[in-house]
Amino acid sequence: MSGAAATDDGFNPRLIAGVVAIGIVAFTALWALIALGPQISSGNDGGGHALSKAAPGYAGIVDLVERAGAEVELRRRVERTRYEEYEPLLILTPTHRTRAPEVAELLDAQSGTAALIVLPKWQTMAIPGQTQKPGWVSAGFPARPPAKMLPPAHFGTVGVAAVPSKAQAVPARLAGRNFTAWLPGNVQTVTGDNLETLIAGPSGGAVLAQVGDRDLYILADPDLINNFAFASRDKAVGGAMLIDAIAEYADADGYAFDVTLNGFGGGRSLLRFAFIPPFIGITLCLIAAGLLALWQASVRFGPALKPSRAIPVSKAALIANSADLIRQARRELDGADVFVKSQRSAIARRLHAPGGLDDDATDRWIDKHLRGGSDLFSALARRLPLARNTHEFLADAQALHDIRKDLLRDS
Template identity: 70%
Template sequence: MSGARANESGFNPLLMAAMVIVGVVAFIALWALVALGPQLSSGNDGGGHSLSKAAPGFAGLVDLLERSGAHVELRRHVGPGAASGDEPLLILTPTHQTKPNEIEELLNQRGRRALVVLPKWQTVTMPGQAKKPGWVGQGFPVTPDGALLPESQFGKVRIRAPQARAQTVPASVAGRPFAAYLPDNAQTVDGDGIIPLIAGANGGAVLAMAKERDFYVLADPDLIDNFAFASRDRARAAAMLIDAIGEDADTDSVAFDLTLNGFGGGRSLLRFAFVPPFIGITLCLIAAGLLALWQAWVRFGPALKPARAIPISKEALIANSADLVRQARRELDGADAYVANQRLAIARRLHAPAGLDPEATDAWIDRRLKRGSDLFSAIARRLPFARNRHEFLEGAQALHDIRKELLRDG
């Protein structure tokens, strides 16, 4: 009963171990998602980047370029790509909140050729009103500030959205003529540090190039975003525009940057802990923690206190005495005393007549045994002549069984 009560009131080791394991796994998973969440995100959030399938996004252009056999890379990190060979045309899709130094950091790498697609739309997603996941509900054109483009690369520029109707204008980039479809009130850019490549409707340039390096600026994203894929002709013009810019920059591959849109892997110790080469150290620390938990599990419960050298109790006294007899190899010398002890205990409990000698007492005990069982007197005479421990233990056990049978005790 006491053992059952202890189990009911105490901790369940299996339950506690399961709670610890679940907690450790959840803790590691939480920090891994915090560190790698931007890189694992699908990105279909209605924004103006290459993962978005909404109108201001560029997922349609990515899909079209991939289907046409071009090498397309979606970069979630700052620095050279994983592909070997020449640096591809890097397409930057900044937002209205992007800082110029962030764009400058991406552009200031050796051998880089880039196209900066200026933002245009501020979108609002109304909960429950989007027809499909990732679509936007409403969009408002907002002309970005000219300071968005780094002055060190493009000089001082001005971005405008003059009043103009949608129209088709002839364009020629890298000696390749094609038609460019300009939307209503197309954004344009002008400045002393850029060279116009595709003129706008009322001055300025829709597509321009920096004078010093192979950096291009597309003032209006509606020439290549998902909104342009509303018609086959505009989609073909978007693909031709990117292909012409790539040919002018002397590159045959395209890379879309995602770091400016919040989907890159930031430079943090937390992220480094879950990517090579530091993932090995993280796994070693996790293994060390699991070994520590295993050690705690093996020693579950309070620490054991060292026992006394000599316990205090009658049982301890008996155990110590028996140990001394065993060490002295004098077990057989206690046969007469053991027989006398068993005889006296049985006679007292069964109220044997007083004044009987040992032989008479043994005969009195024999008359109370069942027929066919071993006689107490025979075992009592045989036990003192035991030749070894085996015979002694056999006889002592027989006397003990007779005592149990007569007295009904353990």
């Protein structure tokens, strides 16, 4: 059998060390991805946000305005810092599950900055085997968003409705420019006492509305600027002119597409802080300390030895300690008479020897019970006290012990 990789312990230490190292790296990478996943994700999941290339997404309009030379940023966190020389148009793309406090937090953080909220319209799904490309959707159906998504403190009372209609192009004018707004079929509109209509729907309501005199706007139907609108050149041009007109009307310097409402934000958490400066230094120190502890444990073979008692507790330990004292004192030969006497007494008592016998008579009585050819007990009893060294003593003592074992059938 080849012993190239085998050891007496039944496993290869290098293999086990490799498995442990891979496990540590995988565990650390897992938690790093959990903490930083929303920030490093491509976001191409078929949703309705600026990272999505699916029909309800806005990657097309983002790419178009970037190619046109506009300042565009994708915000993965709530930005509370403002710059006087740069105020972009904040574009919010909530989902049907977005709640009013989440929208209010973003608007309050950018108080006074122009903001456009694009209401969701489509519920989509990706059917395995029917999706043509990763990140695309296979099917979708329109679903009216809940009006309670818009915080009343900012928008007042708002109603959302889907108006049955055919797709049509309507003329629009905003920020002193004329353009064409391509309204989809079953266009989605909003109504409210505090809303000023900028682009009207076919049967009332507003497709694009301004909240009072604030730089806060609502685009009720996302099909005017989402990737679905890029199915034709005319609709793409209309969507680009629409969003550009809104930015010019609000006197914005660029575009800031928020993706935190879509689950791609870097929220505050202890797990995330562990992998970003300055706390990543502490994390690396803890990892190094764990590796050093693992190395220290690996160099020691087997479990830690527990210190034993200085004086064990048992009869055997007492006998062993007494024997060790006798050996250290070199008095082994002085116990010959006592050993012979103890063996003689034990045999005579167990075999019921006659009473009144002296030591010699008892030895002869024991000799009668021995099998022929073996050493006589009497001869060993006389010879043992005359031993000259420990070797002779041990040999005769063992012979006496064997006689006792044979006669008494014990150990």
